[in-house]
Amino acid sequence: MADEVHADEVSWLDPDQLWAWMYLVAMVEALPAALDAQLKRDAGINRFEYMILVGLSDSPDRTMAMSRLALAASGSLSRLSHAVSRLASRGWVERRAAGTGRQMDVRLTDTGLARLQEIAPGHVREARRLVVDVLAPDELAALGRAARTVLQTVSPGFVAALDETHAPGAAGDDAPT
Amino acid sequence: MADEVHADEVSWLDPDQLWAWMYLVAMVEALPAALDAQLKRDAGINRFEYMILVGLSDSPDRTMAMSRLALAASGSLSRLSHAVSRLASRGWVERRAAGTGRQMDVRLTDTGLARLQEIAPGHVREARRLVVDVLAPDELAALGRAARTVLQTVSPGFVAALDETHAPGAAGDDAPT
DNA sequence: AGCAACTACTTGAACGTTCAAGTCATTCCC
DNA sequence: GGGAATGACTTGAACGTTCAAGTAGTTGCT
Numbered sequence: 001m002a003d004e005v006h007a008d009e010v011s012w013l014d015p016d017q018l019w020a021w022m023y024l025v026a027m028v029e030a031l032p033a034a035l036d037a038q039l040k041r042d043a044g045i046n047r048f049e050y051m052i053l054v055g056l057s058d059s060p061d062r063t064m065a066m067s068r069l070a071l072a073a074s075g076s077l078s079r080l081s082h083a084v085s086r087l088a089s090r091g092w093v094e095r096r097a098a099g100t101g102r103q104m105d106v107r108l109t110d111t112g113l114a115r116l117q118e119i120a121p122g123h124v125r126e127a128r129r130l131v132v133d134v135l136a137p138d139e140l141a142a143l144g145r146a147a148r149t150v151l152q153t154v155s156p157g158f159v160a161a162l163d164e165t166h167a168p169g170a171a172g173d174d175a176p177t
Numbered sequence: 178m179a180d181e182v183h184a185d186e187v188s189w190l191d192p193d194q195l196w197a198w199m200y201l202v203a204m205v206e207a208l209p210a211a212l213d214a215q216l217k218r219d220a221g222i223n224r225f226e227y228m229i230l231v232g233l234s235d236s237p238d239r240t241m242a243m244s245r246l247a248l249a250a251s252g253s254l255s256r257l258s259h260a261v262s263r264l265a266s267r268g269w270v271e272r273r274a275a276g277t278g279r280q281m282d283v284r285l286t287d288t289g290l291a292r293l294q295e296i297a298p299g300h301v302r303e304a305r306r307l308v309v310d311v312l313a314p315d316e317l318a319a320l321g322r323a324a325r326t327v328l329q330t331v332s333p334g335f336v337a338a339l340d341e342t343h344a345p346g347a348a349g350d351d352a353p354t
Numbered sequence: 355a356g357c358a359a360c361t362a363c364t365t366g367a368a369c370g371t372t373c374a375a376g377t378c379a380t381t382c383c384c
Numbered sequence: 385g386g387g388a389a390t391g392a393c394t395t396g397a398a399c400g401t402t403c404a405a406g407t408a409g410t411t412g413c414t
Binding site for chain 4: 262277280
């Protein structure tokens with residue numbers, strides 16, 4: 001593409017923007033794949049299942065309702081339901097009817113918690129190897145801020161939720177630090 | 178998680194690192210989904226198929242061998258083969274035996290090029306709406322540089338390839354301005 | 355009390371990706 | 385010049401995600 005598009009009134013990206021865009025697209029393609037690969041290889045689960053386990057593990061009684069968990073892991077209810085079925089068949093989580101309505105609670109079992117504690121260090125190590133340790137602290141901070149800004153358009157609700165749980169004071173409103 | 182991990186000798190992330198990591202992970206999860214959604218809705222294709230079309234469109238004779246195209250779109254040969262079958266069944270690309278060996282060329286048809294020219298502006302608009310226009314120029318540049326640095330670990334070959342085709346001079350070697 | 359609307363979840367089929375073969379021409383070697 | 389190895393794909397099954405129902409409690413209206 002680049003020039004041959006007959007882009008009436010669409011402003012194409014200038015070289016600097018295009019440069020940044022290409023690398024960003026490449027990263028958002030490659031990074032999830034790399035993280036998934038590590039989890040799959042070392043633990044036999046994917047990133048979404050990992051998020052479920054983590055979400056449950058730091059929740060009171062290691063339990064959450066499906067709908068809240070779906071938000072926490074940022075996936076659809078359907079996707080979550082299938083994933084919970086898989087995890088339950090391995091005995092890592094269990095379903096239990098909750099008090100009201102059709103609501104269901106998912107609980108991280110002792111087995112599940114034990115496995116997560118084995119898995120987590122390796123995943124953190126990978127996060128360091130691929131991202132945290134290859135960037136200078138200020139570069140990492142800038143990356144985080146840019147990611148947050150982008151997310152504010154892509155999924156505003158999620159930013160609100162994250163800001164609430166993580167450093168509600170420190171992480172300002174628009175331009176932390 | 179956060180504390181309850183019995184992480185012998187694994188250095189956990191400090192609050193600032195964790196903050197950046199959370200937003201980064203959320204972004205690399207949400208951004209591809211958002212881009213895919215726009216393409217699916219407006220054009221009935223996914224990001225990978227779009228990359229194929231773009232790759233072919235600015236290639237001599239709108240043609241590339243499968244293996245080269247797989248590199249350009251950064252996917253496996255198998256994935257590409259399936260995707261090309263889908264695109265071919267819509268008449269957007271065509272397969273042709275190339276000179277040597279079992280090699281196959283894929284060519285963007287006139288129909289395919291026409292469709293791409295209709296599709297591209299909308300995609301650029303989305304890129305602007307979600308990323309390029311919500312960040313200040315220096316923030317975007319920093320994001321691009323960070324992405325490139327991360328990619329250097331995740332898939333070094335790809336960085337080399339991208340640097341070669343895009344702004345070989347301007348995009349220095351380690352810390353482009 | 356009866357019925358619609360809503361919320362919370364599950365399920366099955368369709369679709370795209372991955373993974374493990376399978377095919378077929380070419381090249382290298384004895 | 386036959387046979388193994390290599391390169392360039394294709395194909396089919398398995399798996400996870402999405403999408404469109406389906407199920408089942410709860411609430412609100414009349």
